Structure formats: structure tokens, C-alpha cells
Amino acid sequence: MARVARTVVVETPPLPRKLFRVFVELEGMYRNMVEQLTLYAVREGVSSFTKLKALKYRELRGLYQHLPSHYAYTACQDASARVRGFLRLKRLGLAKKEYPEIRKVSIWLDDHLWKPGGLTSIKIATHEGWVTVEFNSHRQYWRYINRGWRLASEARVKLDKRNRQLIINLMFVKEVGMYEPKGHLSVDVNENNVTILVDGTAYLLKTDIEKLVLGYYYRRKRIQEKYDKLYDVRSGAKRKVMRRLKERKKKNDIRWKTANIIVRAAYERQYAIVLEKLDRRPANNMIKRIRDEQLRHRIYQASFRGIQKAIDEVARKYGVPVVYVNPKNTSKTCPIHNAPINYGNGSRIGRCSRGGELWHRDVVACWNLLFKTRLGDGSNAPSLGASPLDGSPVPLGSTAAGEPTVIARDLWARWKSLEATLNNPKKHGTTL
Numbered sequence: 001m002a003r004v005a006r007t008v009v010v011e012t013p014p015l016p017r018k019l020f021r022v023f024v025e026l027e028g029m030y031r032n033m034v035e036q037l038t039l040y041a042v043r044e045g046v047s048s049f050t051k052l053k054a055l056k057y058r059e060l061r062g063l064y065q066h067l068p069s070h071y072a073y074t075a076c077q078d079a080s081a082r083v084r085g086f087l088r089l090k091r092l093g094l095a096k097k098e099y100p101e102i103r104k105v106s107i108w109l110d111d112h113l114w115k116p117g118g119l120t121s122i123k124i125a126t127h128e129g130w131v132t133v134e135f136n137s138h139r140q141y142w143r144y145i146n147r148g149w150r151l152a153s154e155a156r157v158k159l160d161k162r163n164r165q166l167i168i169n170l171m172f173v174k175e176v177g178m179y180e181p182k183g184h185l186s187v188d189v190n191e192n193n194v195t196i197l198v199d200g201t202a203y204l205l206k207t208d209i210e211k212l213v214l215g216y217y218y219r220r221k222r223i224q225e226k227y228d229k230l231y232d233v234r235s236g237a238k239r240k241v242m243r244r245l246k247e248r249k250k251k252n253d254i255r256w257k258t259a260n261i262i263v264r265a266a267y268e269r270q271y272a273i274v275l276e277k278l279d280r281r282p283a284n285n286m287i288k289r290i291r292d293e294q295l296r297h298r299i300y301q302a303s304f305r306g307i308q309k310a311i312d313e314v315a316r317k318y319g320v321p322v323v324y325v326n327p328k329n330t331s332k333t334c335p336i337h338n339a340p341i342n343y344g345n346g347s348r349i350g351r352c353s354r355g356g357e358l359w360h361r362d363v364v365a366c367w368n369l370l371f372k373t374r375l376g377d378g379s380n381a382p383s384l385g386a387s388p389l390d391g392s393p394v395p396l397g398s399t400a401a402g403e404p405t406v407i408a409r410d411l412w413a414r415w416k417s418l419e420a421t422l423n424n425p426k427k428h429g430t431t432l
């Protein structure tokens with residue numbers, strides 16, 4: 001069984017001034033706690049929630065006596081999450097400041113600090129006692145209510161001061177059963193494409209994420225230069241143009257569509273998905289041509305990590321098992337001859353040093369991920385015995401060995417299944 005969680009955002013109508021003031025005060029105190037804790041935790045190098053709570057809980061209780069005691073608890077959780085994120089960026093050399101900035105605050109609530117007050121209102125514990133607020137429900141909310149999801153004990157409240165509204169993040173959870181996999185579908189994620197191996201055939205879905213990130217990077221730079229010359233550095237006009245770029249939306253779009261196609265292909269066959277176990281830091285051979293460290297990190301996050309996370313999340317929803325395999329050397333060794341493959345200068349096509357056949361780098365990675373899983377190496381998947389390629393390199397053919405079917409983004413990105421995309425004969429080719 002796996003726990004699947006989804007956040008649903010609901011808003012209250014504008015609240016009476018007096019009532020809203022209670023929440024403004026609450027947020028102020030909560031923010032103070034988080035700021036204080038974050039400073040302390042960074043200074044002392046404490047990133048564990050348990051440790052932070054052990055060290056600071058008593059002090060906080062003394063300082064904020066009229067606040068319900070569990071705010072000290074959730075503030076510690078909030079602060080330690082911020083500190084962990086900050087310390088990670090710091091380790092990667094990506095954080096310039098000494099301390100993380102606490103800009104946006106949402107108040108973290110646990111089961112002692114809120115409870116549902118019927119289907120369209122919640123009760124929140126404040127320094128003025130329990131306060132009930134109604135919220136506007138919407139179709140998405142009812143869908144979760146009606147489809148067997150239940151409310152988790154965590155919730156977050158954000159204040160919209162301009163409209164005197166509360167924005168409430170509710171979390172719905174559901175337990176989903178995983179099936180026993182009948183086979184495996186391996187996935188190799190790259191900065192510009194995702195290659196999958198299904199029943200002996202490799203498909204390369206073009207994502208062009210690196211190109212997208214780079215394209216936006218240069219566009220943003222141009223806009224910045226142009227507007228900074230004309231207006232104030234903090235000009236609203238610039239921000240408006242920047243917002244119109246919608247980089248995040250486009251990246252998310254690609255990410256979720258890729259994940260859906262892959263998970264559905266696995267689900268239809270009742271297969272498990274095999275993914276590379278990723279390191280926190282981009283491996284040297286990944287996107288090393290990008291010099292700018294921050295930019296490289298962004299591309300890595302968006303393509304490798306972002307796509308994997310999406311696959312993992314969609315897989316949970318469908319109950320598709322996911323297996324993580326150590327990616328070491330997966331693209332360097334021939335899956336048939338177990339011999340090194342020689343890649344020409346920067347080429348993604350290489351020649352096997354023993355058999356002399358040609359391979360596409362990403363296809364090699366997929367085959368080797370599959371074998372590692374089947375041989376029970378670095379995974380908990382059932383071992384299926386020896387390599388199915390032994391003695392019969394049939395799946396790879398003789399001429400186009402290890403060459404994937406390349407599918408352009410505008411083809412697969414229309415929410416189609418892999419089959420539907422492939423059945424469109426004239427529109428995809430195998431040229432690389």
C-alpha cells in the first residue's frame with residue numbers, strides 16, 4: 001500500500017475586519033517564531049525537527065503563552081523544512097546569503113490546531129480561542145470528498161491581506177494498493193528527452209527541457225537589460241513581461257504529460273517502472289557543457305529530478321510499483337556482449353567494442369537498467385533470472401541495433417497513450 005496525498009486549495013469569502021485581525025496577529029506571532037527558529041537552526045547547524053523542538057520548545061512556550069501550544073510544534077517543523085532546503089542549496093554553493101529569507105509565511109496547522117467544522121467550514125485554534133471560518137467549495141474539492149479521499153491532519157493557512165481572505169491548503173490522502181508486476185518498463189531521463197523501453201522496443205520522447213530552460217534564461221536576460229535601461233530596476237512593467245513568459249507552466253506541462261504517458265503504458269501491462277537512482281548533484285557527465293552552476297542546477301532539477309518526481313507521483317496514483325536502480329555505468333556497457341561501447345566525440349551513438357554493432361546511448365541505458373532490475377541488483381524487484389538477450393539479440397535487430405523510435409513533442413504531448421501516438425504512422429520517424 002502507498003499513501004497518496006493531494007493538496008486542495010480553498011478560499012474563505014472576505015472576513016469581517018475584527019475576525020481577520022485575529023489571523024493577522026496569529027500570523028505575526030507565527031512568523032516571529034519561524035524567524036527566530038530559522039536563525040537559531042542555521043547558526044547552530046540544526047536541521048532535524050526533533051532536535052530543534054527538543055532545544056527550543058520550552059523557550060517558545062514561555063514567550064508565546066497565550067498561543068495554543070502546538071504552534072510551537074508546527075513552527076519547528078516549518079523552520080526545519082526551510083533550514084534543510086537552505087543548507088542543501090548552501091552545500092551546492094547556490095545560496096548567496098548567510099541566512100534564509102523568511103518572506104512568504106503560511107501557518108502550519110496540525111490536528112490539535114484545526115478541525116473540520118462540517119463540509120464547508122473549518123475551526124482554527126487561535127490565541128482568541130477556536131474560530132470557525134466558512135470556505136467556498138468548488139468542484140475539485142467535492143470530487144475528493146466524493147471519491148473516498150480523506151482529510152489528512154495537516155493543513156496550512158495563508159493570509160490574503162488585500163482581500164481579507166484566508167487561503168487554506170487542505171490535504172487529502174488515500175491508500176492505494178500496488179500490484180505485483182508482470183514485467184518491467186525502464187526509463188532513462190535526459191535533459192532533452194525521455195527514453196523508455198517497453199517489451200523490447202525503445203521509444204524516445206523528445207522533451208527539449210534544456211532548450212526550454214536555456215531559451216527562457218536568455219529571453220529573461222534580454223528583457224532585464226532592456227527594461228533596466230528604460231525604467232527603475234524594480235519596475236512593475238518588467239515584472240509583468242516576465243510573468244507573461246510562463247516558464248514554470250510550460251515545464252510542468254511537459255513533466256506531467258510525460259509522466260502520464262509512461263505510467264499508463266506500465267499500468268496497461270501491469271508492469272513496474274524502473275528509474276535511475278539520482279544523486280543530489282548532477283553527475284559530471286550530465287549537462288557538463290553548461291558552465292553557469294546555477295543554470296546547470298536549474299536544468300537538472302527541471303529535467304532529471306522533475307520528471308522522475310512526476311513519474312513517481314503519477315505511479316502512486318495508479319498503484320504502479322516503481323523500482324530505483326543504481327545508474328552506474330548504465331550507458332557504457334553493451335547489454336549483449338558486456339563489453340565497453342565507444343562513443344565518438346560527444347555523440348550519442350556508439351559502437352560496441354566486441355560485436356561492432358551500433359547503439360544509441362539512451363537505449364543502452366534502458367536495457368542495462370532493465371537487466372540490473374532483473375538480476376536483482378540494487379533493487380527489491382523479483383529476479384527474473386538471466387538476461388533475455390542471451391544468445392538471441394533479436395529485439396535489437398541487425399541494422400538498427402539499439403535505435404529508438406523518436407517521437408517529437410507535439411505528437412505525444414496531446415494526452416495520447418503511447419499506442420495512439422504510434423498508430424499515427426506518417427508522423428514519427430527514426431531519424432536522430
Ligand SMILES: [Zn+2]
Pocket residue numbers: 334335336337338339352353354355356357
Ligand atoms: Zn555488443
